[in-house]
Amino acid sequence: MASPLPQQFQELAAFIDKWSLATERERNACRRASTMEEIQQFYDAMLPRMNGLIEYLNQYPLDALPEDAERLFYLALSFMEVSPAVELFREPDESGAFDAARFVIVEPAIV
């Protein structure tokens, strides 16, 4: 079996099942369903790798990512998804914000 992530990013493989998600709706739902510990662990693992990860992904066109690179790409999008939870709210979803279930993410807007 091919490795799930490009060789130099293997240590992030443990996060694939939970965080490598193709749509904003899925990524946001995952963030809201997670504990702050899970989010923090993912954020902390991703942050130091983000620059290298983007440099790696940028060798490919956006619409032609190999499968392993695409998993990495979705992890990076999930990093951005969870970043306000860690950096601003210090909780998975902001208490008192408008009901997420009624806030419709229309997809695809465009990739």
Next chain:
Amino acid sequence: MKSFSLQQRWANKYPELGTEPIPVEPNISPEYFERERERIFKRTWLNIGRVEEISEAGDYFVKDLATLKTSLLVVRGRDGIVRAFHNVCRHRGNKLARSCGGGTRGFICGFHGWTYDLAGNLVRVPDEEQFFNFEKSAYGLTPVATEVWEGFIFINLVADPAETLREFIGELFDQFLGYPFSKLRPIVNYSAVVGVNWKIFMEIFQECYHVPNIHRSSVAEIGTGKDNPFGHLLSTRLFRRHRSASVYYNPEHQPTAAESLAFRYGPTILQGTGTDDFTEPLPGINPDRSSKWGFDINVIFPNFILDLANGSYWTQTFWPIAVDRTLWEVKLYMDPPKNPGERIGQEFSKVLMRDAFREDLSQLENIQANMNSGTFTHTPLSDQEILVRHAYKVVDDLVEARLSEIEE
């Protein structure tokens, strides 16, 4: 140091708006709402999308508008012209196009198979000989007045509108010449139905007085600063019906780790393209050339907000369903990402905007419920809420028939 009058500068600039509290009644009266529907929405140019959504001949989208109690079919013809029609088969009134959009060579009614071309002409009627004194040319789709401004498609339910779209947009028509609307694409499309009057909903996006409070966990840090702790507007421009304002940017803004990452690979909604040289920004934005500029609010009467930043813009449309119920649609437009890094950077702007919008929306239904309770009749407005005051007055003048264009 500053004189009292300087601190309340907008009331001085626009004394005709007064300083009195404004009434609650227009937000809770079903009768007032019906007059808004008849005197404003059914008689005004309304934005329903952008030309890029239907870039090829035969591309179309359907817009169901509860506000106007109609469904519209918007289609690009073989001649390249964008046309809108009532989405109604002229035989027995069935809804013609049933999907929300796509590409087609024509439209076939699902009831008896009447077929229309892209210009709305009726071209095929099965078993036509069974009709009496029948001319197909008399049963084309009912057209709706359609014009385009900067790529934004506007419709007007009046068959022969009293003013052209150029006259309607007025002072703002030429302001954005050269802004790269046609190059940017939506990276986000959000919507929500909220139990609130459409004017209350729009008001929150026309003042920054709420920023230090509602957005204290998110964007308050960038929208306020040491020299501007309440995020006072940099400038305001009130027109006959439309209005604009420039929003402050904290020059001491401290980006988070995620924002710094995003900004390395492209513009963000917070930092624009990152230039601090505001002598040559994109055309149409930051008209006062302020060095502490975040973005411009442009409210196109009655229900369209066009917020322009340096390298991105976002639109909001508010469609009243009832006096206390509104459909809100928002899109954020950025450069089509050239590589995965730019796309990842854009996710930052998208997610932050969504989370900040959910803060804005959080209070609306409480406000409406309290207004409905009748426990108060007026709300005082600060000088920083001058756009809210203007919005109220423009609507009220039309509903109460004080503006000339609805005098017939």
